[in-house]
Amino acid sequence: MQRIRFMAEEFFRSFQKSLFKNILLMLMFSISLLMAIIMCSYYVGLGERYETTTQKVDGREWYPLDLMTESGQEVSNQFTTVGRCRDMVDYYETLKSLEEAPILSIHTSQSVGLKEEDVKKFFGEKDVLPFTSGGEVNVAEVPFWDGDTYLTRSMKGAQVDLGAYRYFGLGTQEGEGFTEENMTIQRDGDPIPLLLGSDYKGIIEVGAIIDVNFEMCAYHCKVVGILEKGSKLPVQGYMELGEVQYLDNRIIFPFGVRLLEDPKRAQQMERYAWNAYMALQSGIAQTKVEHIRELVETYGQIADQFGYPPVQIIGTSLGLDLLRRESAAKIRILLILTVVLLCFSFYGLSVTFYDKIQSNSKNYGIYLMNGCSLSMILVPCLLEIAVILFPAVVIGRYVLPAAAVSYFRAGPIMQAVYIMIGAAFLVGAASLVYLMRGVDTEHLIRQRD
Amino acid sequence: MVELKNVSKTFGKKEARVEALRGIDLSIREGELVAIMGKSGSGKSTLLNILGGMMSMDNGEYWYDGKTVNFRSQRELTKFRRNEVGFVVQYFALADDLNIFQNVALPLKYQGYSRKKIKEMVMEALRELEIEDKAKAYPSELSGGQQQRAAIARAVVKQPRLLLADEPTGNLDEATGEAVQEIFHKLNKNGKTIIIVTHDAKVAKHCERIIHLKDGMVSDDGLGRDAYEEEVFV
Numbered sequence A: 001m002q003r004i005r006f007m008a009e010e011f012f013r014s015f016q017k018s019l020f021k022n023i024l025l026m027l028m029f030s031i032s033l034l035m036a037i038i039m040c041s042y043y044v045g046l047g048e049r050y051e052t053t054t055q056k057v058d059g060r061e062w063y064p065l066d067l068m069t070e071s072g073q074e075v076s077n078q079f080t081t082v083g084r085c086r087d088m089v090d091y092y093e094t095l096k097s098l099e100e101a102p103i104l105s106i107h108t109s110q111s112v113g114l115k116e117e118d119v120k121k122f123f124g125e126k127d128v129l130p131f132t133s134g135g136e137v138n139v140a141e142v143p144f145w146d147g148d149t150y151l152t153r154s155m156k157g158a159q160v161d162l163g164a165y166r167y168f169g170l171g172t173q174e175g176e177g178f179t180e181e182n183m184t185i186q187r188d189g190d191p192i193p194l195l196l197g198s199d200y201k202g203i204i205e206v207g208a209i210i211d212v213n214f215e216m217c218a219y220h221c222k223v224v225g226i227l228e229k230g231s232k233l234p235v236q237g238y239m240e241l242g243e244v245q246y247l248d249n250r251i252i253f254p255f256g257v258r259l260l261e262d263p264k265r266a267q268q269m270e271r272y273a274w275n276a277y278m279a280l281q282s283g284i285a286q287t288k289v290e291h292i293r294e295l296v297e298t299y300g301q302i303a304d305q306f307g308y309p310p311v312q313i314i315g316t317s318l319g320l321d322l323l324r325r326e327s328a329a330k331i332r333i334l335l336i337l338t339v340v341l342l343c344f345s346f347y348g349l350s351v352t353f354y355d356k357i358q359s360n361s362k363n364y365g366i367y368l369m370n371g372c373s374l375s376m377i378l379v380p381c382l383l384e385i386a387v388i389l390f391p392a393v394v395i396g397r398y399v400l401p402a403a404a405v406s407y408f409r410a411g412p413i414m415q416a417v418y419i420m421i422g423a424a425f426l427v428g429a430a431s432l433v434y435l436m437r438g439v440d441t442e443h444l445i446r447q448r449d
Numbered sequence B: 001m002v003e004l005k006n007v008s009k010t011f012g013k014k015e016a017r018v019e020a021l022r023g024i025d026l027s028i029r030e031g032e033l034v035a036i037m038g039k040s041g042s043g044k045s046t047l048l049n050i051l052g053g054m055m056s057m058d059n060g061e062y063w064y065d066g067k068t069v070n071f072r073s074q075r076e077l078t079k080f081r082r083n084e085v086g087f088v089v090q091y092f093a094l095a096d097d098l099n100i101f102q103n104v105a106l107p108l109k110y111q112g113y114s115r116k117k118i119k120e121m122v123m124e125a126l127r128e129l130e131i132e133d134k135a136k137a138y139p140s141e142l143s144g145g146q147q148q149r150a151a152i153a154r155a156v157v158k159q160p161r162l163l164l165a166d167e168p169t170g171n172l173d174e175a176t177g178e179a180v181q182e183i184f185h186k187l188n189k190n191g192k193t194i195i196i197v198t199h200d201a202k203v204a205k206h207c208e209r210i211i212h213l214k215d216g217m218v219s220d221d222g223l224g225r226d227a228y229e230e231e232v233f234v
């Protein structure tokens, strides 16, 4: 008991003596640990998200994209001029056509608004309920063209781009599917291709012209084909879960409609910007894991080029995610800073304890002379080092994973934290033992006399 | 109780090499009061430090109570210092940031006594050395004599069988030195084996046996009174 008391007293006295230095060291270690982990994560993919957010297909990793979570407002707020709308369309086209990471866009449970009058016309006495989304309560006044509102019914829909249409092997029993040609229109107002599920057969004819309201924009559309019976898509393109969405009672609206001529008014252009924006929001980038950092950097550059925020790649490491808005140059500077700070922290720790031992050597000698064991001197020192490193552990253990949102894998991050802290502790302990070992007790006492 | 066989110790390397002890043979029985004398640099402190387990030796053997003291094992050495020896050095060796009570309590803490027992034993030792009123004072607030009393209190508080003192009166005025000398005498009367390194012939005079060191070797080992006469007139 008294021995433990002695060690505790030694620890408190020593800690108090170099309180300021110790707090500084605590800060330095905390910050440098945080930075080191983010850097490790950025450069070597430490703490990637759980596998379930991504899937591996044909040797490529499929990463879901997100543009909305943090920046929904700031993006759509900009669709006020033809130019900015065109920028969004081009932004999407540029990202999509990156060879190293093609994008598929797919959304398996959209709802498509049809004018109630059209529904009546097409369905007549037939039951519309299996085709509507959200049951009975799905008819509302909705603005269509230039503020004209219509009584509109929400129908079950889905949305794919040409790539996804082809990738998942969809085909038609009547008419044609999505093609380069029918997805490209000359000017606003030219009909956009629409596909119908097999159950629509006999209800809406191929070639029918319909206005639809989709994501608060109205589109002038033409039914180009009816899908084969039993056509299906994996839910949100995610094959590994094994859930599929049958399309038989759905209206399939295209992502990635290409408009060749800019219209005069922003209001006309806005729907194409929304279409591109939603295509990114529902996009899946297919890339190799080892290219992911380059891809994040490329996304950053392309975003700058068009003046929109970079698309977030879901499933990248914590570091890539946190720093996706920073330029590569900035991140490199951060890396250098991290290394420097890390070195300083370790250096500071060694120097502080070297100093401590030097200035305490007389006391240590006195303790040893009176029957104190070496370990009773070392333990308080080690405890002090442990306390200095403690905030860093707390940050690594609790703050970092919390800040990293729950779906990052904390395991590898924690391992990195423990390895770093362990290394710091070992450095401290080793230098202590080295300094104290094999020294004559008598020599210690005399050091300051 | 204590036996040294052919003990030698060198410091430094090459030109700076100093042979502090050169083949010391020594035997001390339980209950003896021994003085070690000799010129400055003759190896007295080195010898005492080795006897106290505070310094390793290069060659030779140290037998204590019929067992060798193993200088290679930190654990054994710690035990030896903790349980067997009380040490008093010339420059007191009091920890500056501990008060007198805490300083004297140190050896007892290492031995693992209870708090209550420690308090009892420390106060008893302080009383015996007549500095109980200084328990709460810090070493810097004490005179040299008081500091040395504290150091002796610390050396004797755990009731060691062997008490080693390196020039305990070297830094004290004559009167205080006398008093300190009295203390050692009393302790020896109570059965402690005491080895005192000293310059001071008056101190040595009280000892039954005086060992002379010269250039790291024992030059004379004899009765106190004879040695005392010699020392005075040389």
Ligand SMILES: Nc1ncnc2c1ncn2[C@@H]1O[C@H](COP(=O)(O)OP(=O)(O)O)[C@@H](O)[C@H]1O
Pocket: A443, B011, B012, B018, B019, B020, B038, B039, B040, B041, B042, B043, B044, B045, B046, B047
């Ligand atoms: N730690 C040391 N390093 C180097 N030389 C030492 C050391 N301690 C003692 N010496 C040398 O060893 C010799 C004996 O010293 P010491 O035992 O202190 O003598 P004394 O106590 O008799 O004056 C001296 O020459 C001294 O300089």
Ligand SMILES: [Mg+2]
Pocket: B044, B045, B046
């Ligand atoms: Mg000496």
